[in-house]
Amino acid sequence: MRILITNDDGINAPGLEALTEIAQEIAGPSGEVWTVAPLSSNRALPIASAIPTPR
Numbered sequence: 001m002r003i004l005i006t007n008d009d010g011i012n013a014p015g016l017e018a019l020t021e022i023a024q025e026i027a028g029p030s031g032e033v034w035t036v037a038p039l040s041s042n043r044a045l046p047i048a049s050a051i052p053t054p055r
Contacts, residue, residue: 001031011037 003023
């Protein structure tokens with residue numbers, strides 16, 4: 001089994017390591033778990049790019 005974990009809160013986000021460990025248990029010894037996250041939080045990035053800047 002292959003599991004991909006992503007987030008936008010950054011690689012050091014609370015709970016990401018715990019979620020990865022749980023996914024590894026689910027995937028089993030022959031499974032793969034990949035965790036992909038930015039170095040820092042990008043939580044509001046999509047909203048920020050969608051809101052026009054006043055001129």
